[in-house]
Each structure stands twice: as C-alpha cells, then as structure tokens.
Amino acid sequence: MSKLWGGRFTKKTDQLVEEYTASIEFDKELAQEDIQGSLAHVTMLGKQGILPAEDVEAIQDGLHRVLQRIKRGEIEFAIADEDIHMNIEKALIDDIGAVGGKLHTGRSRNDQVATDMHLYLRKRVVEFVGLLQKLQEALVGQARENLDTIVPGYTHLQRAQPILFAHHLMAYVSMFGRDIERLQDSYKRINTLPLGAGALAGTTFPIDRHFVAEQLGFERVYENSLDAVSDRDFIVEFLSHASLVMMHLSRLSEELILWSSTEFRFVELDDAFCTGSSIMPQKKNPDVPELVRGKTGRVYGDLIGLLTVLKSLPLAYNKDMQEDKEGMFDTVRTMQGALQLFAPMIATMKVNKQQMRQAVNQDFSNATDIADFLVGKGLPFRQAHEVIGKTVLYCIENNKYLLDLTLDEFKQFSPLFDDRIYQVLQPEQVVNARNVYGGTATIQVEAAIGRAEQQLAQTAGWVEEYLEKSK
Numbered sequence: 001m002s003k004l005w006g007g008r009f010t011k012k013t014d015q016l017v018e019e020y021t022a023s024i025e026f027d028k029e030l031a032q033e034d035i036q037g038s039l040a041h042v043t044m045l046g047k048q049g050i051l052p053a054e055d056v057e058a059i060q061d062g063l064h065r066v067l068q069r070i071k072r073g074e075i076e077f078a079i080a081d082e083d084i085h086m087n088i089e090k091a092l093i094d095d096i097g098a099v100g101g102k103l104h105t106g107r108s109r110n111d112q113v114a115t116d117m118h119l120y121l122r123k124r125v126v127e128f129v130g131l132l133q134k135l136q137e138a139l140v141g142q143a144r145e146n147l148d149t150i151v152p153g154y155t156h157l158q159r160a161q162p163i164l165f166a167h168h169l170m171a172y173v174s175m176f177g178r179d180i181e182r183l184q185d186s187y188k189r190i191n192t193l194p195l196g197a198g199a200l201a202g203t204t205f206p207i208d209r210h211f212v213a214e215q216l217g218f219e220r221v222y223e224n225s226l227d228a229v230s231d232r233d234f235i236v237e238f239l240s241h242a243s244l245v246m247m248h249l250s251r252l253s254e255e256l257i258l259w260s261s262t263e264f265r266f267v268e269l270d271d272a273f274c275t276g277s278s279i280m281p282q283k284k285n286p287d288v289p290e291l292v293r294g295k296t297g298r299v300y301g302d303l304i305g306l307l308t309v310l311k312s313l314p315l316a317y318n319k320d321m322q323e324d325k326e327g328m329f330d331t332v333r334t335m336q337g338a339l340q341l342f343a344p345m346i347a348t349m350k351v352n353k354q355q356m357r358q359a360v361n362q363d364f365s366n367a368t369d370i371a372d373f374l375v376g377k378g379l380p381f382r383q384a385h386e387v388i389g390k391t392v393l394y395c396i397e398n399n400k401y402l403l404d405l406t407l408d409e410f411k412q413f414s415p416l417f418d419d420r421i422y423q424v425l426q427p428e429q430v431v432n433a434r435n436v437y438g439g440t441a442t443i444q445v446e447a448a449i450g451r452a453e454q455q456l457a458q459t460a461g462w463v464e465e466y467l468e469k470s471k
Ligand code: ARG
Pocket: 023, 027, 083, 084, 109, 110, 113, 317, 319, 321, 322, 323
C-alpha cells in the first residue's frame, strides 16, 4: 500500500529521507498508549454520531486485535510507515479494510502524538514516585538501625561536628521527599488532554473533547488548540525533576564510594552490588554508585537537549518536536535502573559502626562544644573561639585529642575550665546537645524517622490510587 498521506505526491519518497524522518524505531514504545487514545477517540466519534455504530465497533475490535498482535510481536513495523501512529493505522486497515481509514476523522497526528506522550508519562511518573518511596523506605530502615551510630559530620569534607549516621541518611530521605512532591505536583499538568486540537486549530467535526478526557482519565483538556499541540513543557518538567533525582542519587553515590574506600571503611556494599577487577584480585568496586554518578550526566543532557530543541520553535507543531522522545525514553530507562538498584543496595549495606566511632574519637569535632561551654561561663563566643583554637593547636602539636588533655592543661588556656568539660566532650553528649527540631539529637532523629514513616505510608497510598487512575 502507498503512503497514507500520498495523495498529493507524484514521486516516491527518497529512501534516505524516509529513514531520516521516521520515528518508528523509538516511538513504537508508545503503541499501547496510541491504541488507548484511538479507542477513546473512536468511541467519542460514535457517541457524537460522526461515525455509525457498526463502523465504531469494527474499528474498536480491530484496534484490540492489533494491540494483541503487537504484544505478541506479530506485527512488523515498517520505516516506510514512518511512525507508530501510521503503522498502527495501516495495521488496522489491513485487518478491517477501508473502514479503518475512518478512525482518523477529526484528528491529526499532532494532537494524537501529544496525547500518547501524556498517557505514557503520567504512568511513568506514578511508577517513579513508587520507586522513590521504596528507596526512602530502605534509607529509613537503615536510619532506624543506626540511631546509636555516631559518625563525623563534614563541611568542606573536613570533620566538623559528630552526628548520628541515622541523621545523615535522613537528609537523603528529605531530598527524595521533595522529588516525590515535585513529581506528584507535575501529574496535574501531565494529566491534561491535547486530543481534539486537531492539527493546530481544532476540527470541523462536532467532537466532544471532555468526553474523551473523561474516558482517558484526564482531569482537564488543553484550553488552546495551538498550545495543546505545541506544548512539551510537561516533558521538560519531567526531565528537570529527573535531573534532580539523579543529582541526589549522584551525591549519595559519591558518599557511598568514599565510605567504601579503605580510607574510610564506614560501609560495605553487598557483594551482589559490586564487581571485581580483571587484574587485581583484591578489588571490590562500587560500580553501581559510580555508574549512577556517571549516568546523571546523560539525564542532564536529555534535559538540555529538549530545552534546546524547543527554544526557537514557532507555533504550532514542527517536526523538530519528534526529538522529544528518545531523550525522554532514555531518562526513563536510566532513572528506573538507578532507583531499582539503589533501594536493595542501601537495604543490604553493612554499616561499620566501630570504624565510624573510632573516627569520631580521633578528631576535633567536639571543639564547638567546649567553646559553647565557655560561653555558658560568660565568655563572649568570639573569645571562646580563640581559646579553643589555641587549645586545638596545642593538641595537634602534642599529638593529642581534646579528651586526652588534663584539667591543668585546659586551664593554661582559660581559668574557666572545670572537670565538667570531660562530660561535655563525650560524642554522645555532643550529639544529644543538638536538641532542636531538625537537629541530630537522638530524640529529634527518632521523631524525624517517625514522621518519615507516616509519610511513607501516605505516599504508598497515593501510588496505589494513582496507579489505577493512570492506567
Ligand atoms: N512522529 C511524529 C512525532 O513524533 C508524529 C507527529 C507527526 N506529525 C506531522 N505532522 N508530521 O512528532
């Protein structure tokens, strides 16, 4: 059969042009959404009396058969048929005959492809919220296990103040919580129906867009037909939210890589998530976090790629917009892979509590607390800072830590010291002294874990509800 749009043409399409312009190699991923949209469209055409009932039924039956055949891998897509929309229409016409050609009444590929993308992405967004929730669950689980684990907290990657390891992990729970919120919020914009916009201006047929929206579970329809077919904001938004998710994963990756090094030995990733070296038998490499860190770059690339495609496009549809798909699919695959691995990798990670504790014992991360002690005795903080700076310098020169100093040594630096400082300097005391909302004191972290657990349950409920709605 010749091209579905071949009427106006007198020459065959150049073979290279056909290959260059075709999108079937990648948009075949939208087959199910394409048929889902077509079913709603043709049902509406019937309800509006635009097509007779027997045609509608034939087309519906045909579309169901085509979908089954695609699922079974029985349909061979052809580059000559350009994209998934034309390939499916062709398969339908092959199946039910010329009546299949009535499906495209009152519709354009421009509003059709946009609808497919909305249907596709809203499912992915719900799945991603589910995957992020699982990762949060793993982090919260480890946090519960590590409520008694003290570890150096860092700024500038220099030891700063001791914190609970649980508190450190809960910081990531907060980050992924914001990612979840962003994805949930984007759902309402994704869940807007473009179909009915036609090629750009609407259609001459008396269609009912709201009926189509209702059937497909869209909460609203695009207000403006030009905008409906030109809008790819929802994909940019997704790629941008995905970039933040990957950035968070990449920061966590960097820490896992550092913590698993011999220099730190804070954690050990399970063998199942590491690989070896082909030459150095002793090696156990943290390949998963390394690759996630690396793949973050390609997700940023997908975002910048699409922003750049869109930046000068005149209204309405332009073929450039076909470039919206590969980056989106790539980001979906990349982020799915990362999140699927991260949750079990975190859950099975061994935490070397002793090593962390030893690190805390061998640093000056309790220095702020003796400064605060002197402040409690009436010394202005600036002066206290100076005194403790000198005390630390003395320790470094004499190869000691603060807890090794005798009271006489302390008193050389300030007469305000008394033997209560030995209590103040204990890491447990240092941690628990930070008893402010959001701080590292054990009760605060326990409360934060409790709140996170409630939130986890809420998110799980949202996922369950929206998995159904986004089908
Ligand atoms: N394959 C096209 C895309 O992905 C579908 C829309 C084509 N529309 C057109 N007028 N050529 O953007």
